Amino acid sequence: MPSAIDTERIWKRNARRTAWAANCFWWLQRFLPFFLGLNLASAVAVIYARQQEWPQDRIVAIYAAVLVVLALIALGLAWRRFLSQRDGMLRLEQHLGLKSALSAASEGAIAWPPLPEQLSVPYQFRWGNITTPIAVSATLLLIGCLIPVETVRADVVIDNPKQPMAWEELEAWVEELTEDEVVEETALKELEKKLDELRQQPTETWFTQSSLEAGDSLRDQTQQDLQKLAQDMMKTSALLDAMRQAGDEPFSQEAMALEGALQKALEGMQLGTTPLSSEMMEQLKKMGNSQSCQNIDLSKYKLVKGTLDENAQKLCKLAKLNPDALEDMILMACQMPGNGGIDRGPGAAPLTASPFESRVTPASVEGVSNEDMRNAALGQTLAIQDRAPDENEAGEAFIIKTSQGSDSLGQGGDVVWKNQLSPEERKLLENYFQ
Amino acid sequence: MIEPTTLTEQSAAEAAQALKGLSAAVNEVLFGQETLIETVILALLSGGHLLLEGLPGLGKTELVRTFSRTLDLDTKRVQFTPDLLPGDITGNPMLQEKDGQRTFVFQEGPVFTNLMLADEINRASPKTQSALLEAMQERRVTVMGITHDLPYPFFVFATQNPIELEGTYPLPEAQLDRFLFKLTVLSATRETLEKIISARILGQEPVVRKSMTGEQLLRISQMTSKVYLPDVVKSYIARLVHGTYPNPDTAAKVIKFGASPRAAIGLASAARARALLEGRVHASVDDVRAAAPYVLGHRIIVNYQDRMEGVTPESFVAKLLTEINPEEAELPKTLAAAKIQ
Incomplete structure (x- = not known):
């Protein structure tokens, strides 16, 4: 038999336990709707996070934080309805049919009633009200975790995302040009900078119409520049050959014309958006006139010429220049006059009169010109005339x-x-x- | 005057035993009225007056007479009629000549007794009914400026017939409030009638066994006032009485006038008496719930509209008892309420 003090202690403990159980369920009743809502939102968030490949630990941390906040809110809402020990004692005595004996005993009016053989919490738990939201929540979370989801951005894509074709081509060009040292380095860096600006856009917009158009435009522009450079290089190569073959008459009209064309070609290679490398340009400039071209050592000439041709070939291949167009280019460079076109430039027509002796060989083409029109026959000048339309x-x-x-x-x-x-x-x- | 008696669990048990004997003695004469008899005992212990309502011949008068005889109390019966005067109840000063001098001598009326049976009280005029007010509340009467104390104990057991309403005067609220209980005497069941037929012969008075003296009743009645009323019980009584006040949001929306504070006092006394009847030294909320219909029923007035729709004070009190629980704090829906036994 427990003593009177023990009996009192046991009764009070059970009263507290009764109140505590009711308070727990008050809290649960307030918390479960929040819990259900949270898990519903979490299921959607988990699916989205899985699509985005977000780190799992971060998701768990956010979930835990929100859970704690909601639990505290539920606690605040349930607090005002919490049962005190006295309320618990009243519930207990009602349940045990003690006819307010515990209340009277707690007020010192009577002795504490003897303890029954079995003391149970005076509640019938409605587990359905509790387990249903929990089960639904767990199901929602499981669905969120297990439903097959296609990831929007895989890890590989994050490190090296697939980029538009034009960018890849540009990247390959820059890499190859940097390796070959054909084009000036600053121009390549400028091109890389433009490419980086395109890459700095959000990944989702890389394949939008505007982004693709911008990439294609940059690629086409670069391709045209490279083709122009290749053309100039081939033209330069052809002009150097022509100047080398022009002989010892540096001041002949032909030599002068060749020299002018070469200067123009050099200037074109230097001023383009993809200028020739400065080293090569220096070497070419040294051979920039007929005299120096004639005087240069043959081996050195061949070395420079070979490098120029090789680079021009590479550039043609890189810039997808048509080989037929290349041959035409060479022919055009060698047969400067008579080709027509608005950029044919000055030059002597074949077999025209010249104050200098020419070396006409079967293999060479001689340009003949007469710029003094005062004595020209009527039919020579009447046929060709340039004028602006009236x-x-x-x-x-x-x-x-x-x-x-x-x-x-x-x-x-x-x-x-x-x-x-x-x-x-x-x-x-x-x-x-x- | 009887000395106050201290209340212990033993004395409470002895009192309960004695009261059971009283109940048994009355039950030997009145069959099938256990609840009614117990409630009358509660009224006696509480020192309250009783209003019995029922059809003629159901044993109302017999109940009062049986109690008076088993308790060995002085009993007087007054048949209330429309021409009954207040003096007929309280008593009149009579001019007497003694030694050649004429003086008024107060002639006590039937109210000067321990147990007064006011038969068919609603047949007397309001003036005569009011003559009982002072007697019931203050247990004294004042005639020609002279106050006369009534004997101790003093109980009024009044009866009224609910069907023969022609030529009656319904009791005013002030007088109704002075009755601790209003009890409805119900018709006997078939088994009860068989018992009555077997035991009773027309014209012969039943033999009533004396089970308790008036002195013993007084001692036990004093013990009643010492029964402990826990705070939760006080709170419950207060909430119940407060719940009878008109309130559009509760069951009291049908109420025109609620119970008075006298009802709360009476309910507490009845709860104490019931606790003692069960041998306890403390009252419980169950005692309150048991006594509430008899204490509150006649003290509240239902709206005319709701009365026409069938709402009665008794049905309202029943609803009130379901609406207001002893546990003030409600339980969450995830828990079923604690089982009340």
Whole structure:
């Protein structure tokens, strides 16, 4: 038999336990809706996090923090309804049918009643109200964790994300050009910088229309520049050959023309957006005139020329330059006059009169020119004349007869040069020379 | 005057035993009225007055007479009629000549007794009914400026017939409030009737066994006032009485006037008496719940509209007892409420 003190202690302990159990369930009742909502949101968040490949420990930490906050909020809401020890004692005595004996005993009115054989918490737990939200929450979380999800960005993609084709080509060009040292280093860095600017965009926007267009534009522009450089290099190579073969007449018109063309080509290679490497440019500049070209050591000339050709070939291959166009380029460089075109430049027509002796060989092409038109025959100058179109006669002058005989109007504002005379001009000139 | 008696668990058990004897003695005469008899005993222990309502012939008068005889108390019966005057109850000063001098001598009325049976009290005029007010509340009467104390103990057991309402005067609220209990005497069951037929012969008074003296009843009654009322019980009584006040949000929305503080005092006394009847030295909320319908029922007035819809004071009190629990703090829905035995 427990003593009176023990009996009191046991009764009070059970009263506290009764109140504590009720308070726990109060808290649970407040917390479970939050818990259910949290897990519903967490399931969605877990799916999203798995798609984004977020670190799991961070997700768990955020979940735990939110859980603690919600638990505290639920505690605050349930606090006002918490049962005191006195309430617990009242519940206990009602449950045991003690007819307020515990309340009277706690107030010192009577002795504590004897303890029953079995003391149980006076509640019937409604487990369904508790387990259902927990089970639903667990199911939601499991669904969030186990449902198959396609990751948006894999680890490999994060380290080296797949990039548009144009960028890859540009990257390959930069790498190869840097290795070959064909193009000036600063130009390559500038190109890399532009490429990096494109890469700094959010990964999601890499394949948008605007990004792809920007990449393609940069690639096309670079390709054109490289093609131009390759053309200039091939032209330079051809001009060097021509100058080497021009002989000992550095001041001949042909040599002068070749030299001018070479200077122009060198200038083009130097001023482009992808200029030739400064080292190569220095070597080429040393051979930039006929005299120096003739005087340079053959082995050194061959070395420079070989390097230039080799680099030009590489560049042509890199820039996807058409080989046919390359041959035409070489031919055009060697046969400067008579090729037509607005950029053919000055040069002697083949077999024209010249104050200097020419070395006409079967293998060479001689340009003949006569710039003094004062003594030229009428038919020599009458056939070719450049002039700006007269605006007054634009309506008729721009009517071009096509081979099919149909008329086509010129485009307004286009400035064209016509290589034929109008009937009025021709009549005027004939009258003048008569 | 009887000396106050200290209350111990032993004395409470002895009192409970004696009260059981009283109950048994009355039950030997009145069959099938155990609850009614127990409630009457509670009224006697509490020192309260009793209003018995029921059809004629159900044993109301017999109940009072049986108690008076078994307790060996002085009993007087007054049949209330419309022409009954207050003096007929309280007593009248009579002019007497003695030694050649004429003086008024107060002639005590039937109220000067221990147990007064006011039969069909609602048939007397309000003036006569009011004559009982002072007697019931202060246990004394004042005639011609002279106050006369009533004998101790003094109980009024009144009866009224609920069906013959023609020519009756319903008791005013002030007088109703002075009755501790209002009890409804129900018709006997078939088994009870068989017992009555077997035991009783028309015209013969039943033999009533004396089980307790008036002095013993007084001693036990004094013990009642010493029964401990725990705080939770006090709180419950207060909440119950407060719950009868008109409130649109609770069961009391049907109430026009609620119970008075006198009802709270009466309910506490009844709870104490019931605890002693069960041999306990402390009252419980169960005692309050058991006594509440008899204490509160006649003290509240239901709205006319709700009364027409069938709401009675008794049904309201039953609803009140389900609405207001002894445990003030409610339980969460995740728990079933503690089982009340």
